[in-house]
Amino acid sequence: MSELTYLEDVVSLAYDRNRCIGCGMCVTVCPHQVFALQRGRADMVARNHCMECGACMRNCPAGAITVEAGEGCVRGVINELLGIEGPCC
Amino acid sequence: MTISPSASGQLRFLPVARPGAGEVTFRLPSPDQPFVRGTLTTPVGKVPQVRAGLNLRDRLGSWLARWNIGRMHFTVEPGLYALGRPDEHSPVLVSANYKMSFDVLRSALPGRDLWILVLDTKGINVWCAAGKGTFGTLELLDRIQASRLEEVVSHRRLIVPQLGAPGLAAHEIRRHSGFRVIYGPVMASDLPRFLDNGCRAEPGMRVKDFPLSERLVLVPVEVMQALRVGLPLILVLLAVSGLARNLAYGRAVEVHGLPMALAVLAGILAGTVMTPLLLPWIPGRFFSGKGVLTGLVCFAGIFGFLRHRWPEQGLMESMALLLVTLTIASWFAMAFTGATTYTSPGGVRREMLRAIPLQAAALIIGLGLWLTALFS
Numbered sequence: 351m352s353e354l355t356y357l358e359d360v361v362s363l364a365y366d367r368n369r370c371i372g373c374g375m376c377v378t379v380c381p382h383q384v385f386a387l388q389r390g391r392a393d394m395v396a397r398n399h400c401m402e403c404g405a406c407m408r409n410c411p412a413g414a415i416t417v418e419a420g421e422g423c424v425r426g427v428i429n430e431l432l433g434i435e436g437p438c439c
Numbered sequence: 440m441t442i443s444p445s446a447s448g449q450l451r452f453l454p455v456a457r458p459g460a461g462e463v464t465f466r467l468p469s470p471d472q473p474f475v476r477g478t479l480t481t482p483v484g485k486v487p488q489v490r491a492g493l494n495l496r497d498r499l500g501s502w503l504a505r506w507n508i509g510r511m512h513f514t515v516e517p518g519l520y521a522l523g524r525p526d527e528h529s530p531v532l533v534s535a536n537y538k539m540s541f542d543v544l545r546s547a548l549p550g551r552d553l554w555i556l557v558l559d560t561k562g563i564n565v566w567c568a569a570g571k572g573t574f575g576t577l578e579l580l581d582r583i584q585a586s587r588l589e590e591v592v593s594h595r596r597l598i599v600p601q602l603g604a605p606g607l608a609a610h611e612i613r614r615h616s617g618f619r620v621i622y623g624p625v626m627a628s629d630l631p632r633f634l635d636n637g638c639r640a641e642p643g644m645r646v647k648d649f650p651l652s653e654r655l656v657l658v659p660v661e662v663m664q665a666l667r668v669g670l671p672l673i674l675v676l677l678a679v680s681g682l683a684r685n686l687a688y689g690r691a692v693e694v695h696g697l698p699m700a701l702a703v704l705a706g707i708l709a710g711t712v713m714t715p716l717l718l719p720w721i722p723g724r725f726f727s728g729k730g731v732l733t734g735l736v737c738f739a740g741i742f743g744f745l746r747h748r749w750p751e752q753g754l755m756e757s758m759a760l761l762l763v764t765l766t767i768a769s770w771f772a773m774a775f776t777g778a779t780t781y782t783s784p785g786g787v788r789r790e791m792l793r794a795i796p797l798q799a800a801a802l803i804i805g806l807g808l809w810l811t812a813l814f815s
């Protein structure tokens with residue numbers, strides 16, 4: 351079931367390979383195996399599987415990853431569109 | 440003091456000395472909680488002791504919480520707990536103060552001796568709290584200090600659930616507390632094997648999949664949330680239907696109101712039960728689209744079966760009912776993106792911007808047709 355994929359090409363994940371120090375943290379924390387270590391550096395191998403949780407960005411000590419992490423629920427998006435703060439879950 | 444994570448995800452303004460250091464007061468959780476079995480004497484005082492086994496009360500609470508009852512008050516006091524009889528060498532596991540998170544963790548570890556450090560996540564589970572940042576770097580640093588953890592254990596390792604990683608930065612924890620964060624498996628049930636492996640995850644342990652069993656558990660909450668909106672809507676529609684032309688109130692409710700109530704329920708059934716359960720097998724990527732498909736199936740099933748009850752129902756009214764079912768199914772199917780573990784906020788936003796105008800139009804046309812059929 352790891353094959354469940356949501357929409358293609360909407361993901362805000364960006365990765366700067368030049369900054370990577372190859373610690374492997376992004377590989378560890380990503381629940382969808384978006385990153386893999388190859389020849390001493392991380393590579394984005396399954397970008398469309400990213401759910402924008404932000405774990406890789408938060409745990410990358412080199413600041414090589416950016417992603418617009420947020421709460422992906424309908425109420426959250428409505429709140430965001432209406433410009434109010436509100437919880438998701 | 441609150442510090443917002445900067446765009447790069449690092450706590451830019453965090454000086455090496457802890458912000459607000461000294462404000463954090465030492466505190467152990469109260470032993471006076473129903474699931475605490477006793478206390479364990481440690482260098483910092485009496486730590487509440489829990490067992491792995493869950494009792495009837497724990498199970499009942501979980502069951503109610505799954506039905507969205509008492510979920511907000513289903514909490515554990517934050518702080519340090521002992522599972523079994525841990526000593527200074529025992530591992531420290533970090534959890535959230537949602538009681539179900541805590542229960543899932545301890546019940547996965549029968550016969551083990553270890554420490555559980557419960558963070559104050561305001562009664563919210565690890566994954567959601569990590570997304571909000573309450574299961575986060577500052578809270579963990581505070582909780583380490585408030586529990587005087589460095590006096591309880593001689594090692595400097597914390598096992599944090601991998602799904603908590605969006606909330607905290609392992610390197611920041613290390614820098615400010617000296618504790619090294621080891622990310623544990625996604626599922627608590629893998630913890631015994633993970634611990635026996637010397638804290639190494641086997642490949643499957645790092646992947647969050649979304650199997651049927653997990654989707655099934657989410658269904659009751661979805662149903663309850665939908666009914667909170669759905670039942671008042673049904674009552675209003677029933678009340679309105681009674682006013683239909685050419686019929687006595689009670690008869691009109693029977694002829695026009697009941698089918699409409701069924702149409703709403705069919706939509707809720709499709710969106711909150713069928714879509715989650717059949718998720719991988721329903722064609723399409725958009726949840727709102729999946730909802731339309733399951734809505735069609737539910738509608739055809741229910742009204743195909745009961746059609747003979749309303750022989751005089753015209754085409755306009757049938758179309759109205761269909762549109763209402765499809766809209767509601769589509770909406771609640773889309774709402775289920777919030778509960779999945781693979782939809783991205785960017786994707787949900789894109790889907791909503793496309794789907795909501797269509798859903799709104801379908802609902803307005805559907806109700807318009809219905810009112811026209813009833814009152815003209």
Ligand code: SF4
Pocket residue numbers: 369370371372373374375376377391392406409410411412413414415
């Ligand atoms: S966490 Fe950052 S530095 Fe470490 S491997 Fe991934 S990208 Fe490279």
Ligand code: SF4
Pocket residue numbers: 363379380381382383384385399400401402403404405406407417
């Ligand atoms: S944001 Fe989450 S899902 Fe996306 S790559 Fe990073 S860790 Fe993986």
